[in-house]
Amino acid sequence: MLIGEVARRSGVSARMLRHYESLGLLRPTGRTGAGYREYGDEDVRRIFHIESLRSLGLGLRDVARALDDPGFTPSGLLDDLVRQVRERIAAETRLLTRLERIGAAEPAGWEEVLRVVALLQALRSPSAGERQQAALSAAEGGTAPVEALVEAALGETDPNVAGALRWALARAGGQGVGLLAEGLRAPGAEVRRRAARALAEIPLPGATALLEEALADRDAVVRRCAALALGARGVAAAVPELTGMVVDGANDVDAADALGALAADPALADRIATGLRERLGHGAVGASARLRLVQALADVPGGTASRALADLTRDGDRVVARTAAYLLERRGAP
16 A cells, blocks of 8 residues: 555554654555555554554654563553643643633733732742732732632641631632531541631621531531630530530630620520539539639529539639639629
8 A cells, every 4th residue: 555545544644654654663565666655454553553552642752662672561651651641630620720710700801810810829829928918919809719719728827828818708708608618528627627717707607507517526626616606606506515615624715705605695594504514513523624614604694603603612622612602702692
């Protein structure tokens, strides 16, 4: 077969066949009397082998080695190809994400596109100062795609930058709540903690519902963050966790304040006082924990709290007993 017919049958252009020949990849069986290249069945078979290997991403040099070197093994080369393909997919995925985020910002013109691009780049800067400035700029201008803010907030380790990102998300309203929900269910505790802190600054029903879900989290920091936020929102479900925080001495002052605020609701006051009193009845509660419970009872109105304080005036620890007596006197109890 002449080169034209081979090109037609194989789908490989005559120009590429000549290029393969120049590289030594393909050698026609012979030439006609007029000097034209003549290809046999083995040549055509080799062309198909070349194209098959190229379809896997092999370069022409590696194709030649695969076809001509008896000692050549594919395993190492295939592993390398897999790695290269994964790197390309990751790069294309990053590009796709960036394009989607720019599109979500609905830029009116190319100047705005460039501003969004600059902001996205700044949010990924190695400089904490640049990231913080970008977050503050996003909060003020409202031009940053909320997906980028959530991604940055869930990965940020610098406390100042993290605070600025949470502020930006709070100003974005409920747009980021659904994405933060994914962070709240992530396998990593640090990511869940960041999601909970961000949700704590979004005073919307959707965020509140997620924080209630977080009360069952296996990580204590997540539970405590959720409890403090929910206590400030008047959610009774936070009471057990807040009580535990007082006992454990973990943000106990804030937890006691939250319990006091919740106890302003008469329907909750007795429940809170009963919970605190029950914890006092546990033999394993030491003097320092009992003192914290006494101080928490001070802001809980009602007879149940007063009776608990009266019991504590006979506590074996003098500091606990005196503190209970003082608080009881301030309440005007007999």
